[in-house]
Amino acid sequence: MMKIDLSGKSALVTGSTEGIGFAIARGLQDAGADVVINGRTQAKVDAALARLGGTARGVAADLGTAAGADALIAAEPAFDIVVNNVGIFQPSDFFDTDDAVWDQHWQVNVMSGVRLARAYLPGMAARGWGRMLFLGSESAFNIPVEMIHYGVSKTADVSLARGLAKRMAGTGVTVNSILPGPTLSEGVAGMLQAEVAAGKTLEQAGADFVIANRPSSILRRPATVEEVANMVVYIASPLASATTGAALRVDGGVIDSLV
Template sequence: MDIDLTGKSALVTGSTGGIGYAVAKELAKLGAYVAVNGRTAERVDAAIAQLKEEVAGGQFIAGVGSVSSAEGVADLVAGLPKVDILINNAGIFEPKPFFEIEDGDWQRFFDVNVMSGVRLSRAYAPGMVERGWGRVVFIASESAINIPSEMVHYGMTKTAQLAVSRGLAETVGGSGVTVNSVLPGPTLTEGVADFLKSMGGAGADLEETGKSFIAENRPTSLIKRLARPEEVASMVAYLCTPAASATTGAALRVDGGVLRGIA
């Protein structure tokens, strides 16, 4: 199975922590040259330093800037004009009752979670098509299908990502470029850890608190626990390899079995 990414360049948005960090790590382990993205130079530099300790011989470059605006994306692309692999991972979430979600919240979530991937794909995918090879992956969520009542605005953006991903796959069909989305289930990222700590108080056992959260809020989970970022990253990294050349236009689940549909 050909999973060698030597000589390929990758950009992983929102990769100073969580799933994005884990994906950057896995891509580097497969030989890719990875641009680590975050909003501040301090966080990006710290992430790269840690990644270099964890991946012997790993190659990384800083991609500093917010992808939540057209200007931020333009600046990022200007400093990194070509990539072979684009991972649209940057995203935000926030539990909030529907009737309290204001217009500004809807727009902010759409700009960060959806338009960042639209703009970056529009910037990078044409070059991939010209070169006859490329990978675009959108990090969506099981919430794209199982809309959470506690954050409808988040679920809406994840559903939109599935539509954009499939539409872009149709657009570049036959070019050697694949476009897919990945649907993680609840995953123990830094943001989720903070959320769980707020539920259980200081010093809470995150693993046990996570299991309780799953039992109460995602009872259809088959693994009965939170996923780990590296478990999601393994799927994402595979999709970026030559071995996954016939997988495109798909929405692949790493949701721990939360979604009960068989399709």
């Protein structure tokens, strides 16, 4: 039987006050890790810690800025596991999307991970063990026409993970990206509220959304946040020691590709 035991391992999950990030934090903690969560405001961090319970800690920092990354690194200088989950998305037609929107997506979705990898990977290598994970998206491969800027940032995350995996070759540190598809996070649930108010269950509204907007989905429904978190917890564990440089799909088959 496969048993994931992260006792004695420290883990950071960025952007983890709700949604997929919170589910990952809970999954890592349930497996025995010493977890640090992160959000932009102290109030959201405190509320998430109250939900999470246990011995988890939190750092309020805006990782879309270099100063925010520096503050987090100063507060928590070493981790065995880092999950770069923080991310933003904003539907906007290409011709209406200015440099500021592109830059914000680049800073939050890409540079946050660059800065944390630069800070934490050397320590992992020195200790001979570590896990660095990046939350990509099926949008890294299926660039969404309604938010090209977001898709480009997620393609960059997958490329970053692959490059860093090569850079960490032979150190005992693995680097991978995780590609969720449509997932029933709080944000998506909020987007579906009008349909729920009209009488649909949340699950039915989610399934209808996937069928209409991601017709290549094989699962035919959104994933739960726990389903995505399960993949992350496995990849973060000693059991996944031969998986590195991979883009691992939890997309319900949305990406129409054999690999």
